[in-house]
Every structure is written in structure tokens, then in C-alpha cells.
Amino acid sequence: MAKTSVAKKQKSIEETLWDSANKLRGTVESSEYKHVVLGLIFLKFSSDKFEEKKQELIAQGHEKYIDMAPFYNKDNVFYLPEQARWSYVMANAKQDDIALKIDTALHTVEKNNPSLKGALPDNYFSRLNLDISKLAALLDTINNIDTIADKENDVVGRVYEYFLGKFAATEGKGGGEFYTPKCVVKLLAEMLEPYKGKIYDPACGSGGMFVQSIKFVENHNGNTKDISIYGQEYTATTYKLAKMNLAIRGINGNLGEVPADTFFKDQHPDLKADYIMANPPFNQKDWRASNELTDDPRWQGYEVPPTGNANYAWILNMVSKLSANGTAGFVLANGAMSSNTSGEGALRKKMIENDLVDCMIALPGQLFYTTQIPVCLWFMTKNKTSTGSAQGNGNDFRDRQGETLFIDARNMGTMVDRTHKELTTDDIAEITKTYHTWRNKPVMSSDAESNEVLYQDILGFCKSATLQDIIKNDYVLTPGRYVGVAEEIGDGIPFETKMGSLTRLLFKQMEQSQTLDQAIKDNLKMLGYE
Secondary structure, three states, X not given: OOOOOOOOOOOOHHHHHHHHHHOOEOOEOHHHHHHHHHHHHHHHHHHHHHHHHHHHHHHOOOHHHOOOOHHHHOOOOOOOOHHXXXXXXXXXXXXXXXXXXXXXXXXXXHHOOHHHOOOOOOOHHHHHOOOHHHHHHHHHHHHOOOOOOOOOOOHHHHHHHHHHHHHHHHHOOOOOOOOOOHXXXXXXXXXXXXXXXXXXXXXXXXXXXXXXXXXXHHHOOOOHHHEEEEXXXXXXXXXXXXXXXXXXXXXXXXXOOOOOOOOOOOOOOOOOEEEEEEOOOOOOOOOOOOOOOOOOHHHOOOOOOOOXXXXXXXXXXXXXXXXXXXXXXXXXXXXXXXXOHHHHHHHHHHHHHOOOEEEEEEOOOOOOXXXXXXXXXXXXXXXXOOOOOOOOOOOOEOOOOOEEEEEEOOOOOEEOOOOOEEOOHHHHHHXXXXXHHHHEOOOOOOOOOOOOOOOOOEOOOEXXXXXXXXXXXXXXXXXXXXXXXXXXXXXXXXXHHHHHHHHHHHHHHHHHHHHHHHHHHHHHHHOOOO
16 A cells, blocks of 8 residues: 655744754854854845845836935835945856855945844954855755745734744853843733834843834734833844844834943933833943942932842833833842842832832743843833823723732743743733733723722732832742742542542552562562562
């Protein structure tokens, strides 16, 4: 009988690209080849958009404008001279100087488009001395991607997210600092609801917070033109990734003129942001010398943050950037919720007394690729009164002065492999709904009956605490101290009955163990081992 053929699962674009990228191993360090792949994807996408716009101009009878940059730039399309186009690169893909031609193409794109200043790899491919055949194979793979065919699903953006996550997972500790798990970023965006206004990220990495904010606006039928983006990134290569990540999605953002340290070269000193989303470095040590930044205006009203750990310096930086009704949501290591080291407890006490802390969330472990440190989310606001309303999302906030919501989400999440967990869509929805129900004014039904959606404490999950509650807990902000422990549901079997059954089972297993031990001894004796 003939064998039934089983259809082979077709690889996704992302998987195919990943396989091609892996072929660079041996000639390029894994920490380097993300820039190779993402730089080429950016070039391919930019070229596809350029060619699409060029054909559109021709179809409209505007051939005389096809080499004029303004006719491309007005539609968020980069104008590309011939040597910067993907077709030119592919025509020379098998040549010995293809690395130089790619570098020239990227340099030309950046030179002709001021918004990309400092974003693209500089003389990168020539310096890496790549194997020509492996580079050509990677070019062929990328050439098969139609980057603009499916505008709704954002093919290039999807590839970017996949690659950033894979690079973070494979590079291990310290190699993925530019990537925050997508589920964490999505939770921040859903909690904050950034419909309109200024968004700031002082440690923006590859720009994931901004991308998710724009997606939130789009998914809720908002206008992305109502959002302004401001960010800063210290690492030069990650700064380039962020600029490329925004550029491929047509997002305009101010990430500063150069990559720079947020503390020592603040590129947005006068910014007052409506929303702040951030995942600053965890427990950053020796971030300043003892005599540096002691008079910085960002610490005004507080003691100078300690030199041994930057957690509270990041918090104070963000608080100083908030507008009068602004809200910040950010990730920190769990230790920041309770530490009293080097004056951190006094700083936290002052923030609590100033009524800045709106909500605290303890997250499950194993969410991050590059660290096993347990993490939490902080949500802080300058205005807890009912006048601190959301910007354009249709909700009105209630007066919650002197209140803080605590959520313990440590038991949430689903394992996606042996070592990593993700928050599911339902998890994110449950956490978000809990916060919004607590924060917003009750919703009345259309017939004005008392059909209100009201917040309720849930033992083991959420608790609305007062300032007095927090004082009783020595100003510690760990949710587990407030939410309590959920009662375990019994199985209805009386203790005496259950204990008798378990005892009988134990004795039976002990008898079986003795029988097995004797069988092993007999077998060893037969083999001559007594």
C-alpha cells in the first residue's frame, strides 16, 4: 500500500528569516547579526514603499515628479536614489563588493532623509567581513518578502517584533536589555489608555512602548496624529534599532539628537508628558558618583537618590516629567517596593505621602527572557481628583485621593516553553478591567437605574487600600501585604476519612517498595553480586 503523504507545515516568514540569519553564525557574533538582518529588512521595506509610491505617481501622470523627494516624504515614504534601492542591491548580490554596496545604500538613505539621522548602520557590513555566499542567501530570503502586501497585519512590524524577541531569548542575560516582553508592554498601554497627548519613555530601548501605544490608539479607533512621542536611549546600537522600528511604521518620534544617558544628558529637560511608559534597567548600580547631580532639579522636594541603585532616580525622573494630569506606568524590580537601603524607604514614604502612587501590580515570574528577577508595575499620577480625567477616552475618573489599588497577578500567566511565561489576553483584560473599574466613575445604565459597575476587593487578588493601611505596613508597597490569601476551596471530604485513606495508601506503597527491593536483590544475586 502506498504511503499517505503528509503535508509539510509551511514555515512562516519569520521562521524562514530566522533560519537564514542563523546561517551567519560562525562569521558574525549573535549579538551582531540582529543589526545585519534588521538593517536589511528596513532597506527592503523602504524600497518597496518607494517603488509603490513611484508607480502611483506615474499612474497619476506625474512622471516629472518621480525624482523629487517632497512628493514621497509627504506620505511618510523615504525618497531613495538609485544606488539606495533594493533592486540595485539584488542586482549586485553575488558581487564581491556587495557589503560595500549595502553600506552605501544605507548611508544614502540616511543622508537623503533627515528624520533618519543617526538611525542606520554606519559602514557596518564592510567592517563585519561577512561570508559573501551566506550574505547572498540572506538577501535572497528577504527579497521574497512582500513587505507591503498585507497592510492590516503589518508584515514588517511583525517580523521586527519576532526578531527582537528571538534575539532577546537567544542572547541570554544582558543581551536583550532592549526588549520588553510584548504582553507586559500591552498591559501598560491598556492600563494607561494613551489616546491623545505626549508619550515619554526615558529608557526606550527599541521603541516597543511607542509601537504598542500607537497600536492601542488604532485598535480603539483613535487618531494617531493626536499622539506625540518623546524618548531617550543610552546604547548607540539600540538607539538605531528604535529609530528604524519607528520609521518602518511611519511613526514620527523625538528620540533626541544622539544616544545619551538620561541622567547626565537629559534631551527633554522641559517636557511635561501626559503618559510615561518605561522599563528602565533593573537595580542599576553606580549610576552616578557621590558628588554628581546632587542639585538636579528632577529631585526637587526629595532627597538625592542613592548612588548604589538607580531605581528611585528613574522614578523621580519620571515624576518630574509628568504633566498636571499625567500618569506613568513602568516596570521595576520587586525590591523597589520595600527597600529601605540608603534612604530609598524615605523616598518611597515621601512619594506615598504626596499621594502619587495610584496602583501597584505584582507580576508573575519568568516573563522576561534576560532576567529571573521578579518584577512589578508601578502606576503613578500627579492628580487623583476627579478633574484628572483621561484624555479623550470617554471615561471620567473618580476622586481617589488617599487611595491606592494593589493587584497581585503572580498566579496569572501561561507557560509558553520550559522557562518562559506570558500573560494571556484574558489575563491582561482582567487586570485592566479591575484597575479601570476602581479608577473610573461608576457606569450607569441608559435608563438611569442603579445598575452600576462597582469595584470590589477580591481576597488574594486586589485590594483598595488607604494611606492609613500603607502606614500600618511601614510604607511597603508589595501587593501581597494588602490583598491577603485566597481561601482554598475544600473537597468536602472529612479530615478523618481523608487521613485514613491516605494512611492505607502509604502502607500499601511501603509494602510494594519492600517487594521491589527484594526482587532487585534476587536479580543481583543471580548475576553474582551479593
